[in-house]
Amino acid sequence: MRRVVITGLGVVCPIGKSKEEFWSNLTSGRSGIGPVTLFDASAFPVRIAGEVKHLDLNSIENTFPESAGIRDRKVLLALSAAEQALTDSMLDEEDLKDALLHCGVGLEVFELDYLTHSISTGKRNSLSFSRINCDGLWQTPLDCTAGLIGRKWGFKAGRITNCSACAAGAQVIGEAWQMLCESRAQIALAGATDSMLNPLGLGGFALLKVLSDENDRPAQACRPFDASRKGTVLGEGAAFVVLETLEHAAARNAGIYAEIIGYGSSMDAFSPTDPDSAGAGAVQSMRKALNRANIHPGSVDCVNAHGTGTVKNDIAETVAIKQVLAASAYDIPVHSVKSMTGHLIAASGAVEAAAAMLTISRNCVPPTINLVRPDEQCDLDYVPNTARVFSGDTVLSNSFGFGGQNATLIFRRLL
Amino acid sequence: MLEEEKHAASRNRKPYARIIDYNLYSADFGSTSNLLSNAVDSIKAQPNPHHLISACNGSGVMLNMEKESLGSCGIIPLTTLQPKPATGDLFAAAAFVQVAVGAALYGKPRFKGVVLANCMGYGSEQGIFLLEAA
Numbered sequence: 314m315r316r317v318v319i320t321g322l323g324v325v326c327p328i329g330k331s332k333e334e335f336w337s338n339l340t341s342g343r344s345g346i347g348p349v350t351l352f353d354a355s356a357f358p359v360r361i362a363g364e365v366k367h368l369d370l371n372s373i374e375n376t377f378p379e380s381a382g383i384r385d386r387k388v389l390l391a392l393s394a395a396e397q398a399l400t401d402s403m404l405d406e407e408d409l410k411d412a413l414l415h416c417g418v419g420l421e422v423f424e425l426d427y428l429t430h431s432i433s434t435g436k437r438n439s440l441s442f443s444r445i446n447c448d449g450l451w452q453t454p455l456d457c458t459a460g461l462i463g464r465k466w467g468f469k470a471g472r473i474t475n476c477s478a479c480a481a482g483a484q485v486i487g488e489a490w491q492m493l494c495e496s497r498a499q500i501a502l503a504g505a506t507d508s509m510l511n512p513l514g515l516g517g518f519a520l521l522k523v524l525s526d527e528n529d530r531p532a533q534a535c536r537p538f539d540a541s542r543k544g545t546v547l548g549e550g551a552a553f554v555v556l557e558t559l560e561h562a563a564a565r566n567a568g569i570y571a572e573i574i575g576y577g578s579s580m581d582a583f584s585p586t587d588p589d590s591a592g593a594g595a596v597q598s599m600r601k602a603l604n605r606a607n608i609h610p611g612s613v614d615c616v617n618a619h620g621t622g623t624v625k626n627d628i629a630e631t632v633a634i635k636q637v638l639a640a641s642a643y644d645i646p647v648h649s650v651k652s653m654t655g656h657l658i659a660a661s662g663a664v665e666a667a668a669a670m671l672t673i674s675r676n677c678v679p680p681t682i683n684l685v686r687p688d689e690q691c692d693l694d695y696v697p698n699t700a701r702v703f704s705g706d707t708v709l710s711n712s713f714g715f716g717g718q719n720a721t722l723i724f725r726r727l728l
Numbered sequence: 729m730l731e732e733e734k735h736a737a738s739r740n741r742k743p744y745a746r747i748i749d750y751n752l753y754s755a756d757f758g759s760t761s762n763l764l765s766n767a768v769d770s771i772k773a774q775p776n777p778h779h780l781i782s783a784c785n786g787s788g789v790m791l792n793m794e795k796e797s798l799g800s801c802g803i804i805p806l807t808t809l810q811p812k813p814a815t816g817d818l819f820a821a822a823a824f825v826q827v828a829v830g831a832a833l834y835g836k837p838r839f840k841g842v843v844l845a846n847c848m849g850y851g852s853e854q855g856i857f858l859l860e861a862a
Contacts, residue, residue, distance in 0.1 A: 471752025
């Protein structure tokens with residue numbers, strides 16, 4: 314089995330449109346959540362979200378002329394993040410010819426803005442947006458993102474698209490890692506994207522009663538593990554990473570963020586929306602990752618939690634972490650990126666994987682912000698409000714999705 | 729259902745077939761002529777397929793292209809089956825039908841040899857599976 318490392322990453326999310334901006338705001342504890350501006354949410358019970366501010370659509374179109382006319386934000390976010398990751402890796406386009414491409418995307422396939430307008434007005438093509446696809450296409454094909462990225466750089470070794478909700482981002486990285494371990498390729502670009510910030514997306518999640526409705530204080534609305542938490546906040550974003558076999562990376566003196574040493578995945582088979590309260594699926598996901606990494610649970614130095622800020626998830630995840638890590642769970646930091654970005658759904662696992670890699674390479678654990686009074690049932694060290702120095706080597710990153718799909722990645726400093 | 733061979737044996741389950749290898753390949757839309765040969769080329773160390781589950785939908789052009797691509801890799805199947813004229817093009821479900829038909833062949837009396845199940849996708853995605861008797 315080959316060793317696999319990360320040699321490039323790109324992030325576009327509510328707290329940054331570049332790796333450096335993302336990391337700076339993440340470690341500063343700066344929230345990217347604010348009032349919804351992408352559409353008129355005044356009639357909605359939830360009017361806050363984590364939006365990517367000032368997305369440069371012209372720049373994306375200049376790099377990807379084929380994307381002209383595409384309005385689906387998740388596709389555009391992905392293109393930007395993918396370009397960042399490949400630029401960061403400094404790989405030649407010739408290297409990508411035999412590279413794998415794994416994309417995680419959001420569950421919905423329709424251009425929800427278009428569908429919302431059509432349903433509400435009864436008119437199919439009458440839109441006033443400036444960038445519209447007027448040929449009546451109601452769908453963003455699931456493989457649209459992979460197709461655009463693949464054709465831009467000539468990825469020929471197979472393209473995989475995954476839509477397993479909040480676990481998608483972690484799963485595509487994990488599946489790409491496995492294929493490189495098995496020598497199916499030397500290089501892979503893996504990442505995920507999502508944007509449900511449209512009336513049907515935000516409205517649908519609000520109906521599930523999983524969103525915080527604290528519209529008067531958006532920056533404090535997502536409070537993972539806090540006793541007063543009221544739910545998560547919907548966000549949008551994308552992150553892509555370049556995976557490379559250690560041999561290939563070393564041969565070209567590539568900069569290495571971290572090594573991926575383990576991946577596990579499981580299914581709760583419990584509920585379409587709620588996690589198994591006993592955390593069984595989450596436990597299985599983490600244990601599978603630890604087994605693949607061939608490390609003892611006590612070797613984990615930090616947990617990048619799924620940490621949504623919903624009442625159910627935070628308790629279930631805490632229970633699961635304690636089951637897997639036992640006493641060592643109390644000795645390590647457990648932090649939530651979502652406290653600042655909101656829940657990026659399909660993209661969350663990839664963005665949080667990027668955070669985990671940077672935790673290792675930059676020796677810093679980001680905080681969980683808005684944590685004032687921990688829930689009595691959440692009694693771990695969640696790194697409240699202030700980042701701290703990280704002197705460990707191993708970070709475990711969890712992603713637990715709607716429908717009970719779970720994924721865990723384990724990263725380690727290259728030894 | 730895929731199952732690790734020892735696990736199947738431990739519960740006395742007789743497999744339909746064994747998957748020897750697989751490969752995926754992508755190209756720019758329209759560039760289908762090299763897809764199959766490139767996909768097959770990467771598994772050329774494996775046994776030469778004797779039987780082909782063709783991805784063709786009844787088009788003689790596609791069938792000839794498929795044969796030429798395989799021929800360029802030194803593969804000339806003894807027999808060729810085309811499920812799609814009977815099933816229609818099942819898109820996302822098509823590959824499963826291709827592999828299932830290939831696996832089911834091993835249930836026929838005295839059927840021998842390696843089966844190549846070809847799965848050609850819209851947007852120039854290509855997948856191939858090599859099967860043998862379990």
